[in-house]
Amino acid sequence: MSVTIAYGARDPHQVLGLDDVEHSGPASKRIVTGFGFWIFLLSDMVMFSCFFAAFAVLSGNTAGGPRGSEIFDLRNVAIETGCLLISSFTCGMASIAADVRNRFWFQVAMAVTCVLGLAFLFIEFREFAGLVARDAGPSRSAFLSAFFTLVGCHGLHVSAGILWLLTMMAQVFAKGFRADILRRILCFGLFWHALDIICVAVFSVVYLLGSAA
Amino acid sequence: MVLATMVICLLSFMVWLHHFFTMGAGADVNAIFGIASMIIAVPTGVKIYNWLFTMYGGRIRFALPMMWAIGFMVTFIIGGLTGVLLAVPPADFLLHNSLFLIAHFHNVIIGGVLFGAFAGYTYWFPKAFGFRLHEGLGKAAFWFWLVGFYVAFMPLYVAGFLGMTRRMQHYDVPEWRPWLLVAGAGAILILIGIIFQIVQLAVSIRRREELRDRTGDPWDGRSLEWATASPPPVFNFAVLPDVRGENAYWAMKARAKKADAEKSETDYQPIEMPRNSPTGFVCAFFATLMGFALIWHIWWMVIAGFIGAFATFVVFAWRDHDEYEIPAEEVARIDRANINERRDMVSAAGGR
Numbered sequence: 001m002s003v004t005i006a007y008g009a010r011d012p013h014q015v016l017g018l019d020d021v022e023h024s025g026p027a028s029k030r031i032v033t034g035f036g037f038w039i040f041l042l043s044d045m046v047m048f049s050c051f052f053a054a055f056a057v058l059s060g061n062t063a064g065g066p067r068g069s070e071i072f073d074l075r076n077v078a079i080e081t082g083c084l085l086i087s088s089f090t091c092g093m094a095s096i097a098a099d100v101r102n103r104f105w106f107q108v109a110m111a112v113t114c115v116l117g118l119a120f121l122f123i124e125f126r127e128f129a130g131l132v133a134r135d136a137g138p139s140r141s142a143f144l145s146a147f148f149t150l151v152g153c154h155g156l157h158v159s160a161g162i163l164w165l166l167t168m169m170a171q172v173f174a175k176g177f178r179a180d181i182l183r184r185i186l187c188f189g190l191f192w193h194a195l196d197i198i199c200v201a202v203f204s205v206v207y208l209l210g211s212a213a
Numbered sequence: 214m215v216l217a218t219m220v221i222c223l224l225s226f227m228v229w230l231h232h233f234f235t236m237g238a239g240a241d242v243n244a245i246f247g248i249a250s251m252i253i254a255v256p257t258g259v260k261i262y263n264w265l266f267t268m269y270g271g272r273i274r275f276a277l278p279m280m281w282a283i284g285f286m287v288t289f290i291i292g293g294l295t296g297v298l299l300a301v302p303p304a305d306f307l308l309h310n311s312l313f314l315i316a317h318f319h320n321v322i323i324g325g326v327l328f329g330a331f332a333g334y335t336y337w338f339p340k341a342f343g344f345r346l347h348e349g350l351g352k353a354a355f356w357f358w359l360v361g362f363y364v365a366f367m368p369l370y371v372a373g374f375l376g377m378t379r380r381m382q383h384y385d386v387p388e389w390r391p392w393l394l395v396a397g398a399g400a401i402l403i404l405i406g407i408i409f410q411i412v413q414l415a416v417s418i419r420r421r422e423e424l425r426d427r428t429g430d431p432w433d434g435r436s437l438e439w440a441t442a443s444p445p446p447v448f449n450f451a452v453l454p455d456v457r458g459e460n461a462y463w464a465m466k467a468r469a470k471k472a473d474a475e476k477s478e479t480d481y482q483p484i485e486m487p488r489n490s491p492t493g494f495v496c497a498f499f500a501t502l503m504g505f506a507l508i509w510h511i512w513w514m515v516i517a518g519f520i521g522a523f524a525t526f527v528v529f530a531w532r533d534h535d536e537y538e539i540p541a542e543e544v545a546r547i548d549r550a551n552i553n554e555r556r557d558m559v560s561a562a563g564g565r
Contacts, residue, residue: 026453163523167527167530171530171531174531175533180535184530
């Protein structure tokens with residue numbers, strides 16, 4: 001790499017004809033796929049940053065409606081976040097099982113990840129339903145609009161992730177650890193861990209700071 | 214160039230109030246936004262010099278894309294200068310919502326966006342479709358467009374100074390009339406230019422055999438897209454090009470000339486290609502259905518659209534053969550055909 005850069009700087013228009021420079025060709029498919037998925041994840045992070053920024057700006061605009069400290073149940077949210085954190089660990093176990101080509105432990109770890117993800121979704125859905133029932137839905141105030149958009153968007157990501165997870169379980173069951181399926185498992189792992197990072201940010205920025213306010 | 218673009222990117226977020234200088238925000242606010250708007254001219258000037266320096270010391274051929282590009286630069290500079298005038302808040306109190314403003318932003322949009330886009334359209338058309346656009350008709354279109362633009366919009370600057378505001382349904386000021394008549398004549402010239410462009414496209418399609426770009430390098434280009442055939446084969450490049458700087462293709466040509474086309478055999482390898490798939494289109498159809506249903510709360514259609522999109526995705530993911538291989542002989546055949554076209558062209562031109 002450094003050789004290439006030095007070459008370009010010495011002869012930017014490539015007219016000297018120094019063509020005996022070593023280079024190592026295109027990267028493997030695993031690298032290319034992983035890199036592409038990182039770029040997708042970064043774009044997802046950009047979107048979540050916008051939602052976080054909107055929430056931070058609007059969190060005080062309650063329009064006479066409930067404030068964060070009045071509606072957040074920290075115990076519930078802690079259990080919810082715990083579920084997702086543990087699921088990230090089991091997702092990591094699934095990746096290890098895929099690396100050593102162990103179908104049984106892969107399916108077990110993915111199933112546990114799925115159950116934990118569903119538990120997270122169930123708790124979140126119950127929280128949302130409870131809020132709407134006591135007239136604290138997304139149309140109540142700017143604060144609640146931002147809250148439902150941010151947290152709901154994360155919930156939608158988890159739902160899509162569970163569908164993806166089930167698809168990967170079915171694919172490994174039907175086709176085994178083929179190279180392209182292993183690449184998909186790699187991407188799924190990246191996606192799930194990224195959701196976990198966002199969940200930690202939601203827990204800190206929305207719930208912890210919101211309860212203190 | 215990149216730095217200038219990014220600086221404009223950043224500054225452009227901080228100029229929006231220049232649309233509302235007359236709103237009454239006060240002298241301080243107007244001054245800040247006025248200065249921010251004027252500062253944009255600095256990185257833009259850097260870009261203009263950049264474009265000029267790409268021509269400096271070169272041998273300029275006035276082919277159609279170059280004509281559009283120069284028309285773009287000149288017109289865009291004038292539009293930018295009148296923009297700096299408008300960015301002065303006291304002047305804006307006089308010119309706000311007047312035809313001066315109209316002339317300014319058309320100067321920028323037509324000169325800066327449209328002419329540039331036409332340059333690109335003419336330049337890359339042969340790469341995309343395999344034949345060039347008719348040069349003569351294109352030049353006619355260019356001159357009608359350029360002259361028509363100046364005849365149509367320069368009088369509007371004057372009409373703006375004479376106090377004419379925009380979006381008028383009728384006017385009863387006799388002093389404006391001659392200027393507007395001239396502008397109308399300019400609009401007709403532009404219309405003729407547009408007609409020439411449509412005719413140019415139609416004629417070029419009909420005469421595509423004689424306009425065919427056989428070598429893939431109709432402009433004697435410098436960058437890599439001209440190193441492959443027009444339109445490019447599905448695999449783009451038979452052998453992955455070895456890029457070590459700007460103007461990679463120019464370097465390849467220079468080296469080939471120096472080695473006098475030494476007959477070293479290229480080592481062609483089979484190329485793996487993804488299979489074509491309508492998945493993206495089908496998924497987008499179901500997703501659109503779902504979006505429409507979500508807007509109008511048609512819940513059964515939401516579910517149908519979602520299941521359709523997901524099923525399409527799973528079917529796509531379930532394929533056992535998602536790639537096919539183009540054998541090395543086929544790659545070699547396609548690439549050699551193109552290389553022979555290029556050799557013929559060089560020897561026909563007297564072996565440059």
